Amino acid sequence: MRRKGHGFTLVELLVVIAIIGVLVGLLLPAVQSAREAARRMQCSNNFKQTALALHNYADTYSAKYPLGQHGCCWGTWLVSVLPYLEQKNLAVLYVGHGFDGSFSPAPPGYSAVVNQAVTKVQVQAFTCPSDSISASPSIISGITFHNIVGNFGNTTLNRLTFGTDTAGRPNTWGGAPFVGLLGWPVGHANKPNIHPSQIPPWPTFGSVTDGLSNTLVLGETIQGKDGDLRGFAWWQGGSHFETYNPPNSAAPDRMEAPSYCRTANRLNPPCIGATPTVFEQIVSARSRHIGGVNAALGDGSVKFFSNSINLDTWRALGTTRGGEVVTVDD
């Protein structure tokens, strides 16, 4: 059959489209993963900046880490390190940071209108671009969520012995770079009061006897969606993580109140209200990356930790003076 003029047959056209389709199919995942890799690197860089800010803080305050939490509401370590992230102008706006519950009435907390000048700001240094921003005017007045949280050790927020280790012995708290004042000021209804005996010694670089390069300081969290409070780091319950469960664990996190988990949204990882007391809170390190989380060690190095990291190793990295032998692989 002789063709009239030049042109493509339908089959040729389909073949060309199919080939283009294959090439695009090959290219798209590569482009997407390159974009995610770039975002993960940006996140890792933010971890580095914040870890270095902690070193600068320690240089100023006799080798101390900032106190993780001042009661429920009077500032977390985020406020303490702001001046070392070139955010001093923001930090000076915060009123009542560092309140220890010793007088009444209590100064304004993170949610007070005066402090919303600070707590509505999305601080880029604490944010990972792999995650989407949760803050919105309809959720908690638009106060921001972040992705970098402090390591509170291998058990619970309350530094209690919790669960068993993999040898079947009680899993005891082995120290952490961050500790907090728990509770509420004297006279607050229905709540355990802050008591001086609850104030543990402030961790210093010197108290990290496991070695700064063998101890996690900062870990990644996700910004909870629809009012889920993971990553709500201006507040006590959103500023911490524990190494009791491995990164991105399927084991549910335990939050202070059941309504602080919003697992109806599938973007929010498993979560329940903490029992038997509200201080048995455990929040695992979590991320939107594939296969693991970013975390910063005490020496300022930032590493990517796999979800399948050995549980003993992960818990050992969570302690400052547990005495375990660990090596951090790259």
Add this chain to the structure above:
Amino acid sequence: MSHGRSSVVVAVACMLAGLVGCGSDDGLGRRAISGTVNLDGKPLADGSITFEPVEKSTTSSGDMIVGGKYSISKDQGLPPGKYRVVVNAIKPGTGMTLPEGKFPGEEVGTPQQELIPANWNTNSKNFIEVTESGATEFQHDISSKRK
């Protein structure tokens, strides 16, 4: 003509193969785990279950219990080994809530209390054994009488 059609078929097959991609495997030999949890013979409506390794350190896992059932996918599952079973649930009528217009830290109510007896959580004597080829579906019958 038939030649052209077969090349289209081959091209589409290639494209599908590209889309399927490669499943990730972390080398732990994880297995999907599922099961049911009953409290005094009735399915436990809400709660959590956690499996913690004993004897050999690998990884832990768990899930939320909804309507007495839980199910852990293979990529989050358990490698072969022995695991301590920890079940937690909130006693109905207890728990902190946040009134409308209040901020976290201003909760009201009593802290949530544990519904499940201690021999299933803080002092759990219940274990499961995950093997390379054995059953991965478990049933946990909890009695609130025995502490």
